[in-house]
Amino acid sequence: xxxxxxxxxxxxxxxxxxxxxxxxxxxxxxxxxxxxxxxxxxxxxxxxxxxxxxxxxxxxxxxxxxxxxxxxxxxxxxxxxxxxxxxxxxxxxxxxxxxxxxxxxxxxxxxxxxxxxxxxxxxxxxxxxxxxxxxxxxxxxxxxxxxxxxxxxxxxxxxxxxxxxxxxxxxxxxxxxxxxxxxxxxxxxxxxxxxxxxxxxxxxxxx
Amino acid sequence: xxxxxxxxxxxxxxxxxxxxxxxxxxxxxxxxxxxxxxxxxxxxxxxxxxxxxxxxxxxxxxxxxxxxxxxxxxxxxxxxxxxxxxxxxxxxxxxxxxxxxxxxxxxxxxxxxxxxxxxxxxxxxxxxxxxxxxxxxxxxxxxxxxxxxxxxxxxxxxxxxxxxxxxxxxxxxxxxxxxxxxxxxxxxxxxxxxxxxxxxxxxxxxxxxxxxxxxxxxxxxxxxxxxxxxxxxxxxxxxxxxxxxxxxxxxxxxxxxxxxxxxxxxxxxxxxxxxxxxxxxxxxxxxxxxxxxxxxxxxxxxxxxxxxxxxxxxxxxxxxxxxxxxxxxxxxxxxxxxxxxxxxxxxxxx
Numbered sequence: 001x002x003x004x005x006x007x008x009x010x011x012x013x014x015x016x017x018x019x020x021x022x023x024x025x026x027x028x029x030x031x032x033x034x035x036x037x038x039x040x041x042x043x044x045x046x047x048x049x050x051x052x053x054x055x056x057x058x059x060x061x062x063x064x065x066x067x068x069x070x071x072x073x074x075x076x077x078x079x080x081x082x083x084x085x086x087x088x089x090x091x092x093x094x095x096x097x098x099x100x101x102x103x104x105x106x107x108x109x110x111x112x113x114x115x116x117x118x119x120x121x122x123x124x125x126x127x128x129x130x131x132x133x134x135x136x137x138x139x140x141x142x143x144x145x146x147x148x149x150x151x152x153x154x155x156x157x158x159x160x161x162x163x164x165x166x167x168x169x170x171x172x173x174x175x176x177x178x179x180x181x182x183x184x185x186x187x188x189x190x191x192x193x194x195x196x197x198x199x200x201x202x203x204x205x206x207x
Numbered sequence: 208x209x210x211x212x213x214x215x216x217x218x219x220x221x222x223x224x225x226x227x228x229x230x231x232x233x234x235x236x237x238x239x240x241x242x243x244x245x246x247x248x249x250x251x252x253x254x255x256x257x258x259x260x261x262x263x264x265x266x267x268x269x270x271x272x273x274x275x276x277x278x279x280x281x282x283x284x285x286x287x288x289x290x291x292x293x294x295x296x297x298x299x300x301x302x303x304x305x306x307x308x309x310x311x312x313x314x315x316x317x318x319x320x321x322x323x324x325x326x327x328x329x330x331x332x333x334x335x336x337x338x339x340x341x342x343x344x345x346x347x348x349x350x351x352x353x354x355x356x357x358x359x360x361x362x363x364x365x366x367x368x369x370x371x372x373x374x375x376x377x378x379x380x381x382x383x384x385x386x387x388x389x390x391x392x393x394x395x396x397x398x399x400x401x402x403x404x405x406x407x408x409x410x411x412x413x414x415x416x417x418x419x420x421x422x423x424x425x426x427x428x429x430x431x432x433x434x435x436x437x438x439x440x441x442x443x444x445x446x447x448x449x450x451x452x453x454x455x456x457x458x459x460x461x462x463x464x465x466x467x468x469x470x471x472x473x474x475x476x477x478x479x480x481x482x483x484x485x486x487x488x489x490x491x492x493x494x495x496x497x498x499x500x501x502x503x504x505x506x507x508x509x510x511x512x513x514x515x516x517x518x519x520x521x522x523x524x525x526x527x528x529x530x531x532x533x534x535x536x537x538x539x540x541x542x543x544x545x546x547x548x549x550x551x552x553x554x555x556x557x
Contacts, residue, residue: 010481012479016403016477016478038488041488042479042481045479045484180488181237
């Protein structure tokens with residue numbers, strides 16, 4: 001699949017070039033690299049409006065990798081990785097996959113809220129001790145507060161991330177709570193990515 | 208687009224810029240947070256400050272007269288230097304009319320690359336001077352610095368009768384809302400950037416951006432206007448949101464919106480700006496646009512460089528005022544909504 005490096009190009013240039021690439025004969029999709037989240041959102045509108053599959057990953061502070069697939073059913077499968085070479089993924093990967101943890105609130109259990117907050121901090125710390133480590137921890141709705149600046153859960157989540165666990169925050173939720181700019185750990189993802197991650201998890205823990 | 212465009216492109220004014228026009232504005236949410244950290248002066252003579260996202264500052268001289276202050280500048284959204292100068296000046300002057308005032312003195316604000324030909328700057332300033340003269344104001348000087356990308360605009364001082372200051376967020380429930388210019392200039396300029404815009408659309412967008420809001424403002428004399436703002440970088444929906452203030456809701460009539468027709472086509476081809484998406488990110492919290500056609504949604508969020516006035520006026524005066532604004536030359540002026548009591552979302556659709 002063709003990769004377009006659109007960093008430094010203002011909207012609508014990334015969208016226009018992605019459309020051109022998708023229109024090429026035989027193209028099954030396109031990967032677009034952009035340097036801002038608004039461009040990701042504009043690509044998403046085009047992808048969804050033209051019934052393509054859409055997913056993206058945050059590759060760095062200002063680098064997003066957007067994958068658009070012409071057959072939307074394929075979007076539920078793993079987005080085709082850039083030929084993952086053994087050198088940049090040392091032999092950790094293929095062992096045993098841990099569960100995916102879905103956290104939907106910023107406190108754990110029903111009852112006193114301050115107790116709930118204490119519990120969830122403890123829970124996230126204990127995830128760092130799990131073997132195998134969780135494959136991913138996904139934060140949605142009120143849970144989105146736990147990955148943003150000022151949350152006492154951020155240091156443990158950073159430890160998890162360093163050990164290889166993906167930390168995802170639901171983009172719609174971060175937007176809703178105006179947290180997009182204060183994300184402190186992991187990446188913002190859309191519902192497609194969340195669904196995809198849950199669907200292929202070896203097990204799911206939901207809070 | 209013909210040879211006119213080619214000669215313009217050779218100057219490279221637009222290609223030297225990452226974002227042009229009002230689309231280059233810093234997003235409103237981020238700004239509001241920064242401004243909240245500044246100390247409020249508490250001076251009673253400052254009738255309108257930065258706390259209500261209004262168009263310009265108003266400072267009361269005495270019971271009778273007040274001064275209006277505003278400044279606006281941005282990078283080019285067109286390649287022709289003189290056209291850019293006219294648009295930037297029309298846009299900067301507009302805030303004075305949005306307060307119901309008259310511009311008096313303008314100062315040039317200039318950022319210009321050291322390596323770019325100085326004749327380009329002369330053309331930009333000539334375009335600006337044209338519009339300052341048409342506004343009935345005088346050029347009093349200015350300030351210029353070297354910068355990587357060219358930028359131009361004005362700082363403008365105007366005058367208004369203290370009793371006749373028109374704020375942006377004081378619309379009366381039941382008043383009708385008039386928009387004086389068609390939406391879509393941001394999308395048309397985005398299409399131009401990727402050379403997918405038709406000549407007719409570009410002409411209409413440029414004519415609209417160059418058009419002074421002076422005539423629409425002067426048409427308001429004698430009408431009981433309860434609120435007025437100009438539609439610029441935040442797009443119609445977010446400016447309507449600011450107009451609604453804390454108490455009111457704005458009910459928009461999507462079918463009545465004046466549009467640059469080709470902008471609908473371009474929106475459906477996803478020729479969209481970053482600023483439009485930023486406006487969507489902010490505005491969609493206050494409005495459920497999901498039932499509207501995609502292109503209509505995008506036009507509601509489209510950043511308007513030098514857009515029209517948005518005017519709230521009593522229902523029994525709305526038709527007459529619209530007709531008067533059209534006669535004065537803004538032929539696309541239309542009644543596009545009404546002020547409703549707040550219950551739920553701030554922006555509603557009929």
